[in-house]
Amino acid sequence: MAVKVLILEDNPVARSFLCRVVRESFSDSIVITEAGDLETARKHISLTGGARGLHGVDPFKLILVDLELPDGNGMELLAELVHYPATKIVTTLYSDDDHLFPALQRGADGYLLKEDRFEVLVEELQKIVRGQPPLSPAIARRLLTHFRGSQDGGGIVDSGFSTPFGYANSRPVPIEKPLDHERLTPRENEVLTYLSKGFTIKEIASLMGIKWFTVNDHIKSIYKKLNVSSRAEAAVLASKQGLV
Incomplete structure (x- = not known):
């Protein structure tokens, strides 16, 4: 099944450029839907189950948002x-804190500047x-500068937003309850095992014979169920429980 x-981009030239970037970035079969305004985007999202991607309709797996x-x-x-089950990436010309941090706080999984070269975006x-x-x-440097400047007694102050794809927050999340692996599905246990052994998402997808977007969905579910925010935390808990 195609990804x-x-x-979502109002400028036709920029939208065409981003379509090229997406097609060049992934080897999977891709079906791209374009929207030039919020109303159109919402209509397309409504057709895939609404804001939570429900109703059994195949949702978008990647959303680029201007x-x-x-x-x-x-x-x-x-x-x-x-709560929509997609990876959401901001694509914009704004690199200032007033746009960057609110976007991350609202659930953006990444932040790309459209002014970057094609090869860089890919x-x-x-x-x-x-x-x-x-x-x-430029955004990575800004984040690094921000957190280095927010040090408090040797630790970094929590910014209030959680980082995507299992990377830890600005400070580690305490592990207060043990892993309950019965809550994980067999597929999630398999993914967790591969994660703990250091395999990348793409490698896990190849080993399991599934799409990498599906692996990413499993990882998000694992982190949520285990109340962790990184691959390392998940691996530690899995090791303590003898899962890996």
Whole structure:
């Protein structure tokens, strides 16, 4: 089954450019749906089960969201889709803190600048397959500077948003309850085992004969069920319980 992608971008030239970036980034069969405004994007999302991707309809797996739109702001859509089962990436020209941090707080899994070169955007978007958040180099530097400047007594102050793809928050989340592996499905246990052995998302997908987007969905579910925020925490808990 083809991977469904939604690109929300009001500029036709930029939208065509992002379509090329997406097609170049992934080897999977891709079906791209384009939207030039919030209303159109919401209609497409409604057809795939609404803001939570329910009703048994195949949802989008990747959504690129522009921030400034003719009928509103992409932040609105990010807030609406906080529970939608897709990887959500902001694609914008804004690199300032006033846009970056609110977008991350509203559930963005990555932040890319449209002014970056084609090759850079492709390389960053491909990081999804490796379980890393797609961040334009300038954005990564800004985040690093922000957190280095927020040190408090040797520790970094929590920014209030959780990072995507299993990367830890600005400070480790305490593990207060033991892993209950009975809550995991057999598929999730298998994914957890591979994760604990250091395999990448793409490698796990190949070993299990499934799409990498599906592996990413399993990982998000594992982290949620085990109340962890990184591969390392999940591996520690799994090891303590003798799962790996």
